Structure formats: C-alpha cells, structure tokens
Amino acid sequence: MRKAISKEKITLTITVGIACFSLVFIMSMQFKIVNQTDITAIENMRETELRTELANWKAKYEETDLKYQETQTKIEEYKQTKQSNDETSKVVDAELEQVNMTLGKTDVEGEGIEVILREKETENIGKINADDLLIIINALKLAGAEAISINDERIINMSDIFTINNAFIKVNGQRILAPYVIKAIGNQVYLESALLGNGGYVDELKKLGHDVAIEKIDNIKILKYNDDIKIKYMN
Amino acid sequence: MKNKKTISIVLGIMCFALTLGICVQIKTVRGSNSIVKQNYEENGLRAEVLKYKEKYDNRYKELEKAEEQLEKERQNSTENNTELEQKEEEIKQGNKMIGLTEVTGPGVIITLSDSKKASNTSLNVSDLLIHDGDVISVINELKNAGAEAISINDQRLVPTSSIICGGNIIEINGEKTGTPFVIKAIGLPELLSGLSRPGGYLEILKEASIEADLKTSNNITIPKYTGVITYKYAENSK
Numbered sequence: 045m046r047k048a049i050s051k052e053k054i055t056l057t058i059t060v061g062i063a064c065f066s067l068v069f070i071m072s073m074q075f076k077i078v079n080q081t082d083i084t085a086i087e088n089m090r091e092t093e094l095r096t097e098l099a100n101w102k103a104k105y106e107e108t109d110l111k112y113q114e115t116q117t118k119i120e121e122y123k124q125t126k127q128s129n130d131e132t133s134k135v136v137d138a139e140l141e142q143v144n145m146t147l148g149k150t151d152v153e154g155e156g157i158e159v160i161l162r163e164k165e166t167e168n169i170g171k172i173n174a175d176d177l178l179i180i181i182n183a184l185k186l187a188g189a190e191a192i193s194i195n196d197e198r199i200i201n202m203s204d205i206f207t208i209n210n211a212f213i214k215v216n217g218q219r220i221l222a223p224y225v226i227k228a229i230g231n232q233v234y235l236e237s238a239l240l241g242n243g244g245y246v247d248e249l250k251k252l253g254h255d256v257a258i259e260k261i262d263n264i265k266i267l268k269y270n271d272d273i274k275i276k277y278m279n
Numbered sequence: 280m281k282n283k284k285t286i287s288i289v290l291g292i293m294c295f296a297l298t299l300g301i302c303v304q305i306k307t308v309r310g311s312n313s314i315v316k317q318n319y320e321e322n323g324l325r326a327e328v329l330k331y332k333e334k335y336d337n338r339y340k341e342l343e344k345a346e347e348q349l350e351k352e353r354q355n356s357t358e359n360n361t362e363l364e365q366k367e368e369e370i371k372q373g374n375k376m377i378g379l380t381e382v383t384g385p386g387v388i389i390t391l392s393d394s395k396k397a398s399n400t401s402l403n404v405s406d407l408l409i410h411d412g413d414v415i416s417v418i419n420e421l422k423n424a425g426a427e428a429i430s431i432n433d434q435r436l437v438p439t440s441s442i443i444c445g446g447n448i449i450e451i452n453g454e455k456t457g458t459p460f461v462i463k464a465i466g467l468p469e470l471l472s473g474l475s476r477p478g479g480y481l482e483i484l485k486e487a488s489i490e491a492d493l494k495t496s497n498n499i500t501i502p503k504y505t506g507v508i509t510y511k512y513a514e515n516s517k
Contacts, residue, residue, distance in 0.1 A: 060290055063294070064293070064297070067294075067297040067298075067301065068297070070301060071297065071300055071301060071304065074301065074304035074305065075304065090321075091320075091321050091324070094321060094324045094325060094328060095324065097328050098324060098327055098328045098331065100453065101328060101331035101332050101335055102331050104335050104453075104506070105331050105334050105335040105338060107506070107507050107509055108335060108338045108339050108342055108507055109338050110507075110509060111342055111507040111509060112338055112341055112342040112345060115342060115345040115346055115349050116345055118349055118352075119345065119348055119349050119352050122349070122352035122353055122355070122356045123352060125356065126355070126356050129359075129360050129363065132356045132357065132360075132363060133362075133363060133366075135356075136353070136356075136357060136363055136366045136367065136370070137366070139353070139370055140366050140369055140370050140373070141515060143369075143370050143373035143374060143377070144373065145510070145513075145515055146373075146377050146438060146508055147373055147376060147377060147438075148438065150515045150516070151515070151516035152513040152514060152515055152516060153513070153514060153516050154512040154513040154514055155512050156512065174419075175412065175416070178415050178416070178419055179412070179415070182411070182415055182441050182442060183441075185439055185440065185441035186441035186443065188439075189439075190439070190510050190511070190512055190513040191513050199438075200438060201376065201377065201378065201436065201437060201438045202376075202422050202426065202427070203422065204419050204420075204422040204423040205419060206419070206423060229512050229513040230512050230513075231511075231512065265516060266513075273376055275372065275375065275376060275427045276427070276467075277384040277385055277386070277427055277465050277466050277467060278375065278382040278383065278384040278427045278428050278465045278501075279382060279383050279384055
C-alpha cells in the first residue's frame with residue numbers, strides 16, 4: 045500500500061515537472077522573440093523616410109550619370125574636331141550656349157505656369173511686397189523651376205528683389221508695377237502644388253484678399269536677362 | 280487527502296498563470312509579426328539606398344574627372360585661335376558665375392545662430408529661432424550689395440537653389456545642415472558689410488535677439504556646387 049502510493053506520487057510529480065518545464069521553455073522562447081522584434085520596431089518607424097531617401101539618391105545618380113554622358117560626348121567632340129577651327133567653333137558655341145542658358149542670358153521656353161498677382165488696394169490689407177515675391181520664387185525653385193521671371197525680369201543667380209519706399213518693387217534694379225506676372229518653366233503639377241494647398245503661399249495671399257490666378261501653359265516663353273553679368277572680385 | 284488537495288490547487292494556479300502568460304506572449308508576437316515582415320523589406324530598402332549612394336558617389340567622382348578633362352580638351356582645341364580662346368574664357372567665367380567652380384576673393388562671412396536667451400524669457404519661442412524668411416532676406420540683401428558668389432554652410436547658391444529652414448535645420452540644394460548658419464559672400468567688403476549698418480537686416484535680426492555676426496575678409500573661398508544642373512522642360516528659344 046505504501047509503495048503504491050509513492051509510485052503514484054512519483055508519476056504525478058514527473059508529469060507535472062515535464063509540463064512545467066515545457067511551459068517555461070516555451071515562455072522563454074517567446075520572450076526572446078518579443079525582445080528582438082521590439083528593437084527592430086523602433087528602426088521600422090523610418091520606412092517611409094527610407095523610401096524618400098532612396099528616391100532622392102536614385103534621382104541624384106541618374107542626373108549625375110546623364111551629365112557624365114554629356115561631358116564624355118563633349119570631350120569626344122573636341123577630340124574629333126581638333127584639326128579644324130570651324131568644327132571646333134561649333135562645339136564651343138554649343139557649350140557656350142548651354143552656359144548662357146543656365147546664366148539666364150538666353151530666351152527659353154517650355155511647359156510651365158503663369159501666376160498673376162493682383163493687389164486688392166481697396167481693403168485694409170498690406171500691399172504685395174518684395175518678401176512675398178521672394179517666398180514665391182523660393183517655393184518655385186524648390187519645386188524644380190528651371191527658369192523664372194517676374195514681369196519679364198529674368199531671375200538669375202544674383203537677382204535681388206526689393207520694396208522701395210513702400211511704393212514699388214525693384215527686380216534686378218528695374219522698377220516693376222502690379223499686377224505681378226510670375227512665369228516659371230518646369231513640371232506644371234509640381235510648380236502649381238508648391239503654391240497651392242496647405243501652407244502654399246498663394247493660398248495665404250488669397251486669404252488676405254488678394255486676387256491670384258495660376259494658369260498652366262504648355263509652351264511658356266521666358267525672356268533673357270538683358271544686362272551684362274560682370275564679375276570683379278572672385279577668382 | 281488534505282495534502283493532495285493543496286498540491287492540486289497550487290499546481291492548478293501555477294498552470295493557469297503559465298498558460299495566461301503564454302497567451303499574452305503569443306498575442307504580442309502575432310501583433311509584431313507584420314512588423315517583422317516589414318522589417319525585412321526595410322533592410323532591403325536600406326541596402327538599396329546604400330547601393331545608390333555608392334553608385335552616385337562613384338559617378339560623381341568620374342564626372343569631376345571628366346569635367347577636368349573637358350576643360351583641358353577645350354583649352355587644347357581653342358588655343359591657336361583668338362576668337363575661340365575668347366569663347367573658352369567666356370565659358371570658364373560663366374561656370375564661375377553659375378557656381379560650378381570653386382572661387383576665392385574678398386568679402387564677408389556672416390554667422391547666424393539661434394538666440395542664446397532662455398526660451399522662458401519670451402512668450403513665443405519661435406521668435407528666438409532663425410526662419411527661412413530671415414536667411415532669404417540676408418541673401419537678398421547680399422545680392423543687392425553686389426555679391427558675386429554666396430554659400431550657406433558651404434552649399435554654393437546656384438540659379439536653382441532653394442532654401443528651406445525648420446527650427447535649427449536648414450536645407451539648401453537638398454542637403455541638410457544645422458545651426459549656426461555660416462553665410463559667405465564674395466564681393467566688395469565695404470558694400471557687403473552694409474548689412475550690419477543701423478537699419479540693416481542684421482540689426483533687425485539682432486533686435487529679435489538672434490545672434491548675428493559679420494566679419495570682412497580679404498580671402499574667402501567658396502566651394503563649387505556639388506550637384507548637377509540639368510534641364511528637362513526648358514529649351515533655348517529658336
């Protein structure tokens with residue numbers, strides 16, 4: 045009788061022991077997995093950021109690659125035309141034209157938008173001033189504008205925009221008058237959405253009561269910068 | 280008999296607790312399973328970002344070499360003809376003005392940093408920070424004073440450069456840098472330093488308790504633009 049009881053007890057203890065052991069084992073395994081996933085979960089928050097980053101680097105690479113191919117072609121052209129001044133002249137002219145285009149010394153055309161700002165003078169709202177135009181220009185550049193002009197004054201690298209005596213605006217030192225017509229060449233959708241929508245500056249101007257119209261134009265022409273661009277101080 | 284009862288109760292409670300624990304854990308793991316899957320994707324993304332960055336770096340180095348070579352070829356091809364030589368010089372000067380080559384000259388260095396005032400001394404913390412509008416205005420004034428080349432934290436301003444500024448981060452040419460903002464400009468130092476005159480923009484910033492400092496120098500180096508300018512939409516008019 046005594047023996048029988050102890051036998052039963054042993055079996056019970058062993059069974060319970062095994063059960064407990066396996067339970068603890070599973071639990072510890074689970075803990076480990078949860079621990080690991082917690083770390084990666086933090087890193088995971090950056091997925092969208094990574095996607096934009098990837099798109100950025102891809103675009104940068106493609107741009108650079110294109111420029112590299114262009115440069116190689118030019119080198120080849122110079123090599124081939126070395127013997128003839130006439131031929132070389134064509135290559136030099138082509139290159140010079142490209143430089144002048146970036147400087148803003150050529151008329152350019154392409155798809156883009158036209159923004160017309162009309163001041164509402166009657167109401168008690170401030171005039172549109174140089175700062176407003178500077179912010180719009182900056183937003184357009186951010187949206188990839190390739191050429192910009194205000195009232196046919198081409199915006200070049202060294203363009204300045206100032207309000208003089210609270211009365212009129214000067215761009216490139218030239219006086220311009222309202223309505224202000226801003227032309228920009230680039231992707232129409234990007235350019236337009238840079239100005240409209242949440243926080244878009246054109247919307248802010250509209251809220252103030254100014255009259256702003258944006259028009260998409262398939263072939264907009266932007267005039268060249270008319271003065272000479274001179275440098276005196278940099279080497 | 281009593282003993283057995285106590286043991287079974289204790290065991291019962293223990294088993295219940297353990298099962299409960301496992302249930303909770305399994306739920307957690309299931310919840311994070313989708314994250315684990317996403318994470319694999321993310322690692323792939325990260326690898327790809329690195330791959331493209333490397334590809335870009337290599338290509339950019341090659342481009343720099345090619346540009347040097349192009350300059351030499353151009354010089355070689357044009358050196359025996361004065362008209363061509365003139366055009367070659369024009370290309371060189373043009374590239375300088377665009378910002379595609381490193382330049383040196385006299386000018387000013389302006390340093391802007393957010394106010395050191397404790398934020399609790401102002402009702403509006405935003406007043407103590409530099410905004411894009413401030414940087415754009417300083418740049419605009421420098422251009423007005425005849426600056427020929429400008430950089431912000433060594434990012435050269437080119438015709439397509441835009442400025443985004445949020446808090447103490449500034450993004451120029453797509454590159455992010457932090458405060459202080461060091462703006463270098465080449466031009467006539469006497470004119471450029473007009474920014475710190477009474478009523479000049481730097482004074483206005485200082486009144487808003489932003490730290491603004493202007494130094495003139497006879498030898499400022501401004502690096503070249505480290506990107507490329509390409510045209511997808513604009514064409515020269517015929």
